[in-house]
Amino acid sequence: MAAVQDGQLNMEVEKDIKTEITNDGSGNINANSSSPGSTSSGGKSKSPAGSGEDQQTLLAVLQFLKRNKLTESVDILRREAGLSADADDSPVSDSAGAGSGGVPNVSADGGDANSLLSRVSIATPVAPPATAPPKATGSMASGGEDQPDVNVVLSAYSQQGDPVLYPLYYNGLKKFIESVLDCHRAELSQVFYPLFVHMYLELVYNNHENEAKQFFEKFSGDQECYYEEDLRILSSMSKKEHMKGNETMLDFRTSKFVLRISRDSYQLLKRHLQERQNNQIWNIIQEHLYIDIFDGMPRSKSQIDAMSGSLAGEGKRDANKAKVFYGLLKEPEIEVPLDDEDEEAENEEGKPKKKKPKKDSMGSKSKKQDPNAPQQTRIPLPELKDSDKLDKIMNMKEATKKIRLSPDNLPSICFYSFLNAYQGLTAVDFTDDSSLIAGGFADSTVRVWSVTPKKLRRVKSAADLSNIDKESDDVLERIMDEKTASESKILYGHSGPVYGISFSPDRNYLLSSSEDGTVRLWSLQTFTCLVGYKGHNYPVWDTQFSPYGYYFISGGHDRVARLWATDHYQPLRMFAGHLADITCTLFHPNSNYVATGSADRTIRLWDVLTGNCVRILTGHKGPIHSLAFSPNGKFMASGATDGRVLLWDVGHGLMVGELKGHSDTIYALKFSRDGEILASGSMDNTVKLWDTLKAFDDVELDDFTAATGHIHLPENSQELLLGTYMTKSTPVIHLHFTRRNLLLAAGAYNP
């Protein structure tokens, strides 16, 4: 209910302003600047049509100031606007929710609402009492000023209007929105789509089949093109019975569509609806829409378009408020062998001026704890084994030989084509050290290849093992079966296409998720299945190991992402919240968070520790099929069926860039080891390289932007594009940067 939010918002704003006052000490200036839009418009436009509205806004502002006891600014504003002192004391009809506060006004407002009710011709009497009490108490708790609106909602709860009038209502609103000022039109246009959906559903729900069809035909063309998929689903539904089993529709009815609208625009809409006594639409807005009202400039069309497109509107602002520790965990101190130590020492000595920037850029290496990083022990991580330490040392050695990439120094790309896959390749993964490659196939098999000359060997059978001398030095070599060594091994076990695949960081295990609803853990020592994790009853679209091993995440058709530990057969966490299939999953580099992309066109970030959803990122216009975190954990990239890559600032929860260029679904995204370059691979048979340093350089974020979503996306996709590499009819479904920054790509050749 909008009114309830009004109350909360007011309090928030109040708080903000108070802090500002304490900071600056000059309250009146701040107060004035806090509502620049309204005052300036009130000052300028003297046209007869707009003056009434402006006056009302002014009054609202005055009341707001009064309540916050900013008497000085009230006086100034009054003097400037030329209002009499008692003008704002007279009850204003539209200030029902936002404006009027305090006890004496309640009765007046209540009367107002009652008169409104009595004027409604089609409204049926008050809703069943059973539902009334909880609602009422809820509103009482949040503040007395909300009562009138609640009454309206209640009276219209089971209301069913005349189906013939629906198009009229919609048309009326359309005309109104087309007639408002440009700055408000874009914002208010957001209302069209959810309204359209709910009006259609209401028609269908009340068995007005023909009217629903006509309504759909008449107005479906007006909707934004990115809703086409949903409209198609909607169009197929023409009977009440259809609504029962349909998940998408269930979501529409149960979850509120979130809109972000500036206060000015919202007031406009509200007044219009109340003047026209357009209860039908008003009810829908109150019942099914969550209008997130913010103070400030209305957003432009492009800003809105950038953020909208998801199944249930934008994320609520407070959904992205939680702090995310996006920094990296401190690397454990490992003694590096001598030769490397020397290099390091040299660096220390030569450090003073030259090497300093270099050091800073490699944030993970710095000894100081990153203020944005989570506590080292925030979630328990597996202890390092000796082999892990060896691997880390290898990694560091390799890293010293790493090529520094830049727009002038692009990576080489090695492409691994799967031949004779007969359209059956569904997933690919590389190990971190790029020695193994695994493919999941539609015929339920998982195949592992060695891409180094070292062949894949399995451990000998138990009988053979017993013959081995356990005391010998090379026992680890002896237990491997040399006879069956081969370049590739096939893992059988799934009973449906394998859609997700992931190597463990220590290369001992492999995870695969399948249509059969299971996630399987395979040993790469014995090449057998160790565990089948059952929990998802529906196809599991993706699974991913944590960068520290032990934990893994899986997500699938059942819309729930599950966090597992390899030694538990039941999930540790269940992340529920997505409104459609979870299509891709990814761990944050610090392993404390998990990102999931979904067919509801949102990305959610979940806290592994608490299980809470800490970010909802909207803006994609199609199911999301790939995710990537930048190596410093600060940024995220996502790719969807709409062929666009979006860049996100994880800390602020904001979109910071849009990369256009692909013409089909993006199935693979990867940042280079130092994060300078983003590689994207797509169904359109291309690999593209993007300059992320530049993309993130241009980003400037302030708290205002973060709070309201007034994002400014630079239109520079073409400048950021560093290269496009066509493959020969081979869709690119996986990308991987080796430790030396060579880019590996993989896909199945599709003649």
Add this chain to the structure above:
Amino acid sequence: MAEERRPKQCTVVLPTESMKAMAESIGVGQLQEESCAALSEEVSYRIKEIAQDALKFMHHGKRCKLTTSDIDYALKLKNVEPLYGFQSQEFIPFRFASGGGRELHFYEEKEVDLSDIINTPLPRVPLDVSLKAHWLSIEGVQPAIPENPPPAPKEQQKTESTEPLKAVKPGQEEEGSTQKGQGATSAEAKGKKDGLMRMKPRSTHELSVEQQLYYKEITEACVGSCEAKRAEALQSIATDPGLYQMLPRFSTFISEGVRVNVVQNNLALLIYLMRMVKALMDNPTLYLEKYLHELIPAVVTCIVSKQLCLRPDVDNHWALRDFAARLMAQSCKTFSTTTNNIQSRITKTFTKVYNNCWLDDKTQWTTRYGCIAGLSELGPDVIKTLILPRLTVEGARIKAVSDGPVVSNIDKIGADHVQNLLLKHCASVIAKACPLPDNVEQYRADYGYLGPMLCSHVVKARAQAALQAQQVNRTTLTITQPRPTLTVSQSGIGGSGGSRTPSIIKVPSSLTLMSTRPGTPTQPSPPATKYIVMATSSGSSSTQQVLWTAVLLGGIQKIALFVNP
């Protein structure tokens, strides 16, 4: 709001006749109209729902084509038993039939004799999946190797050469090609990117070492002495997709080669060079437009040059002229546009030379031959307007050579060839254009010396044409013959089962004859045959959905069962 109205959302519903047909096929006799309507709506909805689920499986399978297995999995999601027996990888051979005012799509299920299957030899085992690595890019530059696609697709070459402004738009390949120069000239490139410069795509013509080697090998083989090598080289030129970058060098090689060898009268080399031109033109990935200014003069030289060989009386330079003339005609056909006007310019050139020889008796027969050959390859219209009117004069000249005192053997041979050429090309044109009674006298009057010979040629040509027409008739007959066997009533249609005959989509006219038969559903047909009547026109709104429906049609029976009426 979206300004342009998108195609209307699909509200296609299966027609009620389908429900009736299906009900009949499972033994429910009379279904009421209302229940049919209710059923069809329900079924349409369920089908769409399943198709939408199946799409998910397609996306996750990283494919762009919906397969039957996707639908099976979608059914499984809904806890419905999947459809067994639809294991087609690509294509479901639905057949279409109409009769008695009804239209039918049906999936043809033949009775299969198990022993046949057992006795047929096993099909070849499909190759196992394998992994192959190649360089997609080396430090930002895509190497031109067979594993990579050609650097510039033909379409792009075409837009670059015909509409240079359009090609500047920040496209993908263009971006890639500017990338190539960037290592060396990054500063300059950056300045350009930031500022005003985006005028013309800079195409670099540096060749890699491999390309240089290849170029050397190919050119040497093409003009070398070993015929087998030459054939291989030409084959490579005609098929290799990565030659775009070498094209300027090839064209210069050819034009220079022709220039030198015409002077030296080296017939063999000229022939080799013309074969190279042919190979380049045959290469489907190359667009030669930009290099025509070098290639066309070379080819024209080979057509009309006075002397192409050392011993014109013995060597068969006529064949070279014919070959080059054909090349010319082909390039006219491929590259002539309203802006470059190649065809008309070439025609003018030939006519001018021809006019000169017409006026001037001294012109070599060789040149004359070349002009006539070049013109006549351009098509019957050109022959009609430019050559036929001059036959009389030409005839007189030939007569003068053959009847007059023997000046030189060369002239005589030349006149002979010109005569044969004229007869060959003109006869067919006249045969088409002139009324039938072939009167020798009439021909003599019209065409002078060549008249009688022309007449006999025309007669021959007519006879041949008649023969050909007959053959064509017969072949069309053999094509039409099997059509009547496509009747629906025969359940086991022999032979044509697996082939993708277009008759599935198109209605063969012979099928309408079937209307004499009783209504299809009641006739005794194998019980397993499924009939679906589909509305043909209403489906135009959303092709995707129609596609789904088509894929699903075979399974409707199952779905209809799972939905409670």
